[in-house]
Amino acid sequence: MNQSQQTIEPWLRGIIRCPQCKGEVVDASAETTADSGADSGAEAAVTELRCDTCHLAYPVEGGVPVLLVDLARRTDG
Numbered sequence: 570m571n572q573s574q575q576t577i578e579p580w581l582r583g584i585i586r587c588p589q590c591k592g593e594v595v596d597a598s599a600e601t602t603a604d605s606g607a608d609s610g611a612e613a614a615v616t617e618l619r620c621d622t623c624h625l626a627y628p629v630e631g632g633v634p635v636l637l638v639d640l641a642r643r644t645d646g
């Protein structure tokens with residue numbers, strides 16, 4: 570089985586929480602990213618984990634969520 574590396578493991582996905590509010594985060598595919606050079610070949614790959622409480626989006630790099638507030642992108646702007 571050779572699945573996309575951008576897919577977050579279910580067991581990992583289940584324990585991920587926002588480091589700021591300890592709330593749940595939701596999967597978000599980067600359809601509005603302004604970053605250049607993003608591969609669009611993957612199918613609905615999760616590239617961000619979004620916290621609607623804090624209005625922050627945490628990046629996912631190679632399927633590994635980067636749960637650092639300092640690296641999160643604000644989504645309320």
Ligand SMILES: [Zn+2]
Nearest residue numbers: 587590620623
């Ligand atoms: Zn939060």
